[in-house]
Amino acid sequence: MIRFWSSIHTWTSLICTTFLLMLCLTGLPLIFHHELNHALGYEVEPPPLPPGTPHVSLDRVVEAALAHRPGEVIQFVGFDRDEPNIAVLSMNKTAEANPDTNSHIVIDRRTGAVLKELKSNEGPIHFLLKMHVDMFLGLPGKLFLGAMGVLFVAALVSGAVLYGPFMKKLDFGTVRRSRARRIRWLDWHNLIGITALTWTLVVGTTGFINALDDLILKSWQAGQLAEMTAPYRNSPRPDALSSLEAAVATAKAAAPAMTPRIIAYPGTMFTSTNHYAVFLAGDTPLTARLLKPALIDAATGALTDLRAMPWYVQTVFVAQPLHFGDYGGLPLKIIWALFDMATIALLGGGLYLWAVRRRKSGMRSNDETEAGAAQAFLGVAE
Structure with missing residues (x-):
């Protein structure tokens, strides 16, 4: 033996x-x-303002990003868990474009001002990753x-x-x-x-x-996401999108104990051609990693579905930060x-x-x- x-x-x-x-x-x-990205200038700190300065409407943040890169569309909006005064809007020529080629527009949520533009494939940390x-x-x-x-x-x-x-x-x-x-x-x-x-x-x-995260994502897309968006399967993308600020408010009202972390725009890989997908998370070190998507009709602003993601997707969300010790x-x-x-x-x-x-x-x-x-x-x- x-x-x-x-x-x-x-x-x-x-x-x-x-x-x-x-x-x-x-x-x-x-x-x-x-820490390294911050030291090398690939992460941005918002300028100091009086504590409690309110955030401007997300619609104004969206307008600032579109004005910064005219002719492009927004794919994703991300909110930093450790820096709530910053929003990062990922943009490309089309909603279906490869996110690896996105430009990331960093915007101060208190003023709506563009702080910096970053690229997906820049920096030594990106190379190492x-x-x-x-x-x-x-x-x-x-x-x-x-x-x-x-x-x-x-x-x-x-x-x-x-x-x-x-x-x-x-x-x-x-x-x-x-x-x-x-x-x-x-x-x-x-x-x-x-x-x-x-x-x-x-x-x-x-x-x-x-x-296995790519395969797990494809499984979720073919399974739960397809089920959630089935009534809209053959519907075209709306010519005009409803208010993002209102969409996020609707998602938060449906899950009041959770906070938006990522918003996928209609036509991107994490949603349908007709929905904002607002991914919400909890506030503890563990639940902050477990996302729950709320699908908001991008034409009417109505909530169409909200459910927890399958266990196999949640396993990836837990494993990724644990792999790098990013919990404590x-x-x-x-x-x-x-x-x-x-x-x-x-x-x-x-x-x-x-x-x-x-x-x-x-x-x-x-x-x-x-x-x-x-x-x-x-x-x-x-």
């Missing part, structure tokens, strides 16, 4: 380690993406990295199974400093691996879930970064131990060879 788990552990580890090192290295700065998410390969890249996540979880589980039998003669945390360098590396490898096991399982599992503010991000660096050491140590074992494989006895098969992630004790 040990030989079986050793074989699983070794091969799953070797296949995915290189890609996991890339994910850990790119993921480390992404943990602090808000694309590398981390899909290696610039789109859906195939996502699915490939998702498969690497599955192998990573398999390596962790098999390593945990092997850890007990191979460490039963040593106290927890033992590092045999008087032994050869390979043995010292092995002991550190074991200690880091078992200490970070829970974190690596969480990050590996949420990474796999996040890799800066302290949790620092903890996530420390575990990320520990995982980099774990992966690098595993590669070193495997290389040493390969060089010395001809000199080992049968027993040593069997034991050495577990040395890719959590390792063994000798």
